[in-house]
Structures are given as structure tokens and as C-alpha cells.
Amino acid sequence: MPKGILLKGQKGLYAVYDGEKEIQCRAGSRLRKGDMRLSPGDEVEYTLNADGTGFITEILPRRNAFVRPPVANIDAFVIVTAAASPDPDIFYLDSLCTIATLAGAEVMLVINKTDIASPEYLKSIYEKTPVKVFCVQAVNGVGTEPLRQALKGKTAVFAGPSGAGKSSLLNALCPTLSAQVGDLSQRLMRGKNTTRVSELFMLDGDIRLADTPGFTMLDFAACGVTDHKTVIDAFPEMLPFTENCRWRDCAHTVEEGCAVIQAVKDGKVPVSRHESFVRIYTEVKQNTTY
Numbered sequence: 001m002p003k004g005i006l007l008k009g010q011k012g013l014y015a016v017y018d019g020e021k022e023i024q025c026r027a028g029s030r031l032r033k034g035d036m037r038l039s040p041g042d043e044v045e046y047t048l049n050a051d052g053t054g055f056i057t058e059i060l061p062r063r064n065a066f067v068r069p070p071v072a073n074i075d076a077f078v079i080v081t082a083a084a085s086p087d088p089d090i091f092y093l094d095s096l097c098t099i100a101t102l103a104g105a106e107v108m109l110v111i112n113k114t115d116i117a118s119p120e121y122l123k124s125i126y127e128k129t130p131v132k133v134f135c136v137q138a139v140n141g142v143g144t145e146p147l148r149q150a151l152k153g154k155t156a157v158f159a160g161p162s163g164a165g166k167s168s169l170l171n172a173l174c175p176t177l178s179a180q181v182g183d184l185s186q187r188l189m190r191g192k193n194t195t196r197v198s199e200l201f202m203l204d205g206d207i208r209l210a211d212t213p214g215f216t217m218l219d220f221a222a223c224g225v226t227d228h229k230t231v232i233d234a235f236p237e238m239l240p241f242t243e244n245c246r247w248r249d250c251a252h253t254v255e256e257g258c259a260v261i262q263a264v265k266d267g268k269v270p271v272s273r274h275e276s277f278v279r280i281y282t283e284v285k286q287n288t289t290y
Contacts, residue, residue, distance in 0.1 A: 001057070005208070006042040008199040014038060016046060016054060017202055025054035039065060040200040040210055041072040041155055064103040067222045070198050071157045071210045076150075077105040080160035080169055084117030089161065090125070092218070094276035096159055097131060098234035099223045108132045108156075110147060112165040115139075125270045129237045138168040148173055148207070155200070155208040174203045220284050228285035235277050238269055253278045 004016040004023065012032075014025045025046055027038060036059055038044070045058040065072040077100030081088045093109065100107045109131050111119040119135045126133050132150060136143035151173075158166045200210045225231070232238060232252060238260050242250070246257030255261070263269045 001045045002048065002054075003043060003045050003060070005200065006038060006040055006044055006056075007202070008040055009038055014056060016044060016056070017200075023048075023052070023054045025056050027056045031056060031059065037070065039070045039072045040198045041074060041157075041208075043073060064105060066099070066103060066157065067219075067224075071200070073155055074100075074103070074105045074157045074210070075154035076108055076156040077103075078108045078110060078147075078151075078156050078158045080110045080112055080158055080164045080166045081122070082113040082117075082161075082164045083111050083119045083122070084113060086161060086163050088122060090272045091276050091279060092161065094273065095218045095220075095280060097129075098231065098276075098280055099218070099220070099225060101234040101236070102225055102230060103223075105157075106132070106154075108134065108147070108150065110134045110136055110169060112136055112138050112169060114143070125272055128268075128270055129235075129273065136169065136172070138165045138172045141172040144169070144172045151207045151209070153206045155210070157210040170201070170209060173207075173209065174201065220280065221287055225280075225284055226288065228281050228288050231277065231281045231284055234280075235273060237273065238263070238277065241269070251281065253281060 002018060004018040007015040007017050007022065012026060014027060015022045016025050023046070031038060038056070038059065042062070043060040044056050045060065046054040046056045048054055062072045064074060066074065077096070079093055079096045081093055097107050107130070109122070109126050111122050111133065114135045115137045123133055123135070134143060134147045136147065138144065158170065160166055198210055200208055202208055220226070232242065238252065241259040241263045242252060244259035245252065245255070247255055250258050252258050252260040260269065260274070264271055264274045
């Protein structure tokens with residue numbers, strides 16, 4: 001049975017890439033009624049109809065899956081933020097990092113609009129973490145080549161606040177995409193959401209990029225972060241210090257004798273990262289049921 005990668009789904013129609021071309025497909029009733037939702041990035045089996053269309057019969061096992069944005073089998077989670085206009089929200093960025101890291105995806109941070117503001121503050125935070133940082137000017141393509149090289153051979157999802165320039169960055173990486181670029185709302189100082197559905201694009205050099213709708217609220221439980229004890233794993237730069245805590249069951253939030261807190265005081269862990277960790281840990285713990 002032929003196999004392909006789901007690129008896009010809308011109103012019951014799905015575009016499946018077979019390695020050479022797109023095939024328009026519909027899903028079987030078992031898949032439509034099942035608990036697993038078809039998402040861009042899914043590897044699927046399908047049957048071919050006489051008219052060249054297809055019929056999706058099976059979703060193959062996933063390496064990972066995200067609800068927001070709805071994509072599957074992601075190798076790299078690319079978070080796009082602006083250096084300014086709109087100003088970066090550190091907690092929001094760390095929340096996306098947490099969701100991506102716990103799902104097993106490589107995290108990349110792209111700081112856009114470096115022509116209007118310095119990226120140094122954000123760089124000073126995330127260069128102390130395993131997150132790969134790229135500084136770009138998406139509007140003219142400056143700085144995008146190192147990102148393109150890092151994405152070769154990977155399926156990557158682009159996410160981040162509206163107005164940060166996700167669609168502009170996709171255009172810079174592949175001008176033939178002709179992705180719609182929205183104007184920044186001057187009144188709200190936030191971007192208009194121009195991307196309506198998640199979609200996977202096949203680029204030259206074996207790169208698969210997903211553009212997704214912008215979103216401003218994060219539901220950790222819906223994104224698979226349901227155990228507060230695992231949140232620390234999403235902050236790898238803190239993990240080496242956890243072994244030296246005074247308490248075996250230390251939460252690394254406010255405890256006296258916590259080696260993580262001491263590392264923050266010593267400047268070895270960014271203050272903002274620990275603040276995000278505490279906030280996420282507390283929120284997930286409040287929603288954890290046993």
C-alpha cells in the first residue's frame with residue numbers, strides 16, 4: 001500500500017505528498033471517527049482511486065505530536081520571536097521551549113527584526129541553554145542561510161507570537177511559498193493572524209517546514225505536559241545542579257539549600273529561565289491529578 005506525508009487538511013480534504021507530487025485525499029470513516037486527529041507531518045497509508053485521488057486508510061506510528069500547533073513527527077521546533085515590535089515575551093518563549101523539549105524535538109530560537117532592535121538580551125539568555133539561536137532580518141533574508149543549513153533533512157514546525165514574522169521568514173527561506181504576510185496592528189502592537197491552518201511545505205534540500213496559526217494562550221495539559229515533576233527536564237541547563245541539592249525531593253523553586261537556586265544567584269542559570277520554570281512547575285502541579 002502506498003505511503004506519504006500529510007501536508008495539509010481542510011474541510012475534509014487532505015494533501016498527501018508521495019515523494020514526487022501531491023495527492024488529494026479523503027479520510028476513511030474509521031479515521032474521521034477515531035480519537036487520533038490527522039495532522040500535517042503524519043505518515044499515512046492510502047489507496048489510489050481511478051481518478052488519481054486517494055483514500056487515507058492508516059496513520060502510521062508517530063514519533064511525537066503537538067496539539068497546538070497541530071503537527072506530528074517534528075524533528076525541530078522553531079520558535080520565532082521579534083527583537084521588538086512586538087516586544088518578546090520571555091515566559092511565552094520558555095513555555096514553547098518546555099512543550100517542544102518534553103516532546104523530544106530539537107528547539108531553535110529565531111530572533112527576527114534585528115534591524116530595528118538588538119538581539120543581545122535574548123541571546124544572553126538562551127546561549128546558556130541547549131537552544132540554538134539564530135538572528136535574522138526576515139524581510140530581506142539576512143541571516144537565514146545558517147538556519148536553512150540547520151534544518152536540512154528535518155521536519156520543522158514554526159511557532160511563535162503573531163507579528164513576529166513567521167510567514168516572512170518562510171518566504172525568505174523559500175520565496176516560492178508566497179506565504180501571505182500580515183501587517184502589524186499599530187493599535188494593539190500585536191500581529192494579525194494571517195495563517196489560518198497548519199500546513200507542511202516541502203523545500204529544496206530535504207527540508208519540510210510547517211507554518212501554523214499564531215496563538216497566544218498555552219494549555220500545558222493539552223500539549224502533553226501533565227506531570228510537574230518532568231518540567232525540570234525542559235530546562236536542561238539546570239539539570240547538572242539538581243544533583244547537589246540538599247533535599248532528595250527538592251522542587252528547585254524556593255527551597256533552602258537548593259543548588260539550582262544557588263546557580264541562579266551565581267549567574268550560571270539565567271534568572272528569567274528559573275522564573276519561567278517556577279511558574280510552569282506551579283501551574284502544572286496545580287492541574288496534576290493522581
